[in-house]
Amino acid sequence: MKIAVGCDHGGLEHKNAIVEHLKSRGFEVTDFGIYEQKSVDYPDIAVKVTSAITSGEHELGILVCGTGIGMSIAANKVKGIRAAACSEHFSAKYTRMHNNSNVLCLGGRVIGVGTALELVDLFIDTPFEGDRHQRRIDKIAEIEKNQ
Ligand code: RB5
Numbered sequence: 458m459k460i461a462v463g464c465d466h467g468g469l470e471h472k473n474a475i476v477e478h479l480k481s482r483g484f485e486v487t488d489f490g491i492y493e494q495k496s497v498d499y500p501d502i503a504v505k506v507t508s509a510i511t512s513g514e515h516e517l518g519i520l521v522c523g524t525g526i527g528m529s530i531a532a533n534k535v536k537g538i539r540a541a542a543c544s545e546h547f548s549a550k551y552t553r554m555h556n557n558s559n560v561l562c563l564g565g566r567v568i569g570v571g572t573a574l575e576l577v578d579l580f581i582d583t584p585f586e587g588d589r590h591q592r593r594i595d596k597i598a599e600i601e602k603n604q
Pocket of ligand 1: 465466467468499522523524525526527528
């Protein structure tokens with residue numbers, strides 16, 4: 458599985474730890490930056506990571522900003538992206554099971570690196586349940602289509 462990862466200045470330490478962690482687990486990871494501590498605009502990173510998913514090159518994405526919220530708002534503007542800002546385990550698991558989320562957004566100023574890595578593992582390892590949940594996702598796609 459190929460995973461796209463990115464962050465703004467609120468999530469650099471977390472992003473670097475996530476990249477290393479995913480690589481150590483044997484995943485192919487593309488790191489869309491940032492690579493040094495400098496102020497950037499999170500939508501610019503969100504569009505890079507989500508494009509890597511909608512192009513079909515990557516299956517899942519991880520985005521880190523200060524809260525996880527700005528990244529999730531930006532990512533969810535992209536057709537076909539279902540991004541979830543999570544700061545605890547239950548949501549990270551169920552957003553895969555029920556929403557088939559393809560992007561996990563984390564807050565570098567909300568959770569520690571250890572929790573972030575656990576949420577990433579849960580997100581990556583949990584399969585979508587399909588069935589009635591697919592019907593609901595189809596309805597989300599319909600909303601997108603009608604905009
Ligand atoms: C940047 O200061 C901060 O606004 C950003 O990382 C994020 O938290 C936005 O939602």
